[in-house]
Amino acid sequence: MGNTGSTSPASLGKSHVPHLQWKVHDFSALLETGAKSAKSAHFHCSGYKWFLKVTPPMHQKPSAETPYVGLSLKLGRTTLKPGDTVNAVFELSVYNHAKKIYYGRKATHNFHLNNTCSKDECLIPLQKLLKSSAFLVDDSCVFGVKILKIKVCSPEKKAVMVLKKATTLQNLFIQKKGLIKGTYTWTMDNYHELDLKRYVCSPTFEVGGHKWHVGMYPHGCRNITGHISLFLYLESSDKLCDESGKVVELTLSILDQKNGKHSTITSGLSVFGGDSSWGWPKFLTVNRFKDPSRGYVLGSRCVVKADFTIVGSSNDG
Known part of the structure; x- marks a missing residue:
C-alpha cells in the first residue's frame, strides 16, 4: 500500500x-x-x-x-x-x-x-x-x-x-556553520593476510573530539556473502549516550590504485549515538574487488578512505 x-x-x-x-x-x-x-x-x-x-x-x-x-x-x-x-x-x-x-x-x-x-x-x-x-x-x-x-x-x-x-x-x-570535516586514509600493505580474517579494522583516528575507526568484513558480514562489507564505527571507549548523538554525512571509498576509478558510496545524514555504526553490508562484490584489471588490490596493498562531515546533533526530547 x-x-x-x-x-x-x-x-x-x-x-x-x-x-x-x-x-x-x-x-x-x-x-x-x-x-x-x-x-x-x-x-x-x-x-x-x-x-x-x-x-x-x-x-x-x-x-x-x-x-x-x-x-x-x-x-x-x-x-x-x-x-x-x-x-x-x-x-x-x-x-x-x-x-x-x-x-x-x-x-x-x-x-x-x-x-x-x-x-x-x-x-x-x-x-x-x-x-x-x-x-x-x-x-x-x-x-x-x-x-x-x-x-x-x-x-x-x-x-x-x-x-x-x-x-x-x-x-x-x-548547523548552518561550523561544520566539522574529517578525512582518514587506511592503507593496508598486507591485504592478502587480512583477507583470511572474518573482520579487520583500521587504527583509531579522531574527528570532532571523538575517536573513530573503519571496519571491513572481507567476505561479508552476517548472512551477506560474496561482498566486501564496509562500516564507520564510533570507538567503544568513546560512545555517546543513547539519548544524544552526532549527525554525520559519510563517504566511504575503496581506491582504485591503477585506473583512478574508485568505488565510492555516500550516505544520507545519520545519527551516531549509543552503540553506533554506519556503512554498507554490500559495498562491493568480492569478484569485482579482486578483478586484476582493477586496482583495488595492487600487489598486497588496499587503500580505504573515509570522508565525513559532522553537520549537527540529535537528542531525545
Whole structure:
C-alpha cells in the first residue's frame, strides 16, 4: 500500500499519537546541506530498532512535476534474523500546529535483510511545507511514525507481535556553520593476510573530539556473502549516550590504485549515538574487488578512505 504523491497527506485525527515524534530544527539548513536523506536516531518497538527517514525534494524522481519531501520507515538490520520477514503496517505523518493534529499516510511493507527500508510512502508538497505556518514553525517541523501492526514470518514460525505503545520524542539540529570535516586514509600493505580474517579494522583516528575507526568484513558480514562489507564505527571507549548523538554525512571509498576509478558510496545524514555504526553490508562484490584489471588490490596493498562531515546533533526530547 503506498501513494503516488498526487494528493497531499490526509488528517489522521486528533486521537493519533505517533510512536516517534521527530522534530527537525532549522529545516532550511537541512535542505541547504544537499544531503540525499536524513535519518532519525533509533526508537524501539516490539524488540526491533526502527528509524524514520526524510528525503529532501531535490532527490525526488525527475518525472515528478511537483517537488515533495518524502518520509519512509527503516528497520535496523542488526535486529533482524536471517530468513525472517517483518510485515509492518504503519502511518507516516507531519504535524499541523494550527489544527494540532498529524497529517499523513498509511502504508505496509515487508522488511527483511535485503530490503530494510520502505519506499517514500508519505509525500509532502515542499511549497506547502515551507509556506504554511501550520507545518513549519520557527523553521522547524515535526514528523511522525506510528506502527499499527507487526507480523513476523520466520522459517520456524509466524507470529503477530504485541506493540509497544510508548511515545519517543527526538530532536534533530542542523548547523548552518561550523561544520566539522574529517578525512582518514587506511592503507593496508598486507591485504592478502587480512583477507583470511572474518573482520579487520583500521587504527583509531579522531574527528570532532571523538575517536573513530573503519571496519571491513572481507567476505561479508552476517548472512551477506560474496561482498566486501564496509562500516564507520564510533570507538567503544568513546560512545555517546543513547539519548544524544552526532549527525554525520559519510563517504566511504575503496581506491582504485591503477585506473583512478574508485568505488565510492555516500550516505544520507545519520545519527551516531549509543552503540553506533554506519556503512554498507554490500559495498562491493568480492569478484569485482579482486578483478586484476582493477586496482583495488595492487600487489598486497588496499587503500580505504573515509570522508565525513559532522553537520549537527540529535537528542531525545
